[in-house]
Amino acid sequence: MVRITRATRKKLGEILMEADLLTPEQVARVIKEQKETGELFGDILLRLGLVSEQDIALALVTQFRLPFIFLRNVDVDPDLHGIFPEAVLRKYQFVPFDRIGNILLVASAGVFNSDVLEELEGVSGCTLSVYIATISEIKSTIDEHFRDETSFSEMGELLGLGGL
Helix, strand or coil, X not given: CCCCCCCCCCCHHHHHHHCCCCCHHHHHHHHHHHHHHCCCHHHHHHHHCCCCHHHHHHHHHHHHCCCECCHHHCCCCXXXXXXXXXXXXXHHCEEEEEEECCEEEEEECCXXXXXXXXXXXXXXXXXXXXXXXXXXXXXXXXXXXXXCCCCHHHHHHHHCCCCC
């Protein structure tokens, strides 16, 4: 199984401050709101319009040393359309776009925790190679290539993760 580890101990907010995209006051505001709402840090940043999707994606590239990909420049392999239900792709904000032997290339708007990564690799029977993309490109790629009728209950049974 592939492990995704931080390339730096810096948090997303610190990376964005170093890039002069956020102020310490903005980071403090987002952290406060995150504690109150439970939303993801990046989702709050986007909702408040403090940074762009690409700013967040590039900060994740820095934080985890994962490659960035523009999905609009990729031909998604149609043979990958049935590997994961649409609901799983939307919940975890990722899309598979190519397979090289036993390696499945996926674009993600975030980073998977080890439990989810292990489950996805188990379901696909492949080792995942993760690329970072923007959430809007993930959503539009799902809309274009991965529409299905799988329900959330079927998704939960598929992955066996209690948190779904």
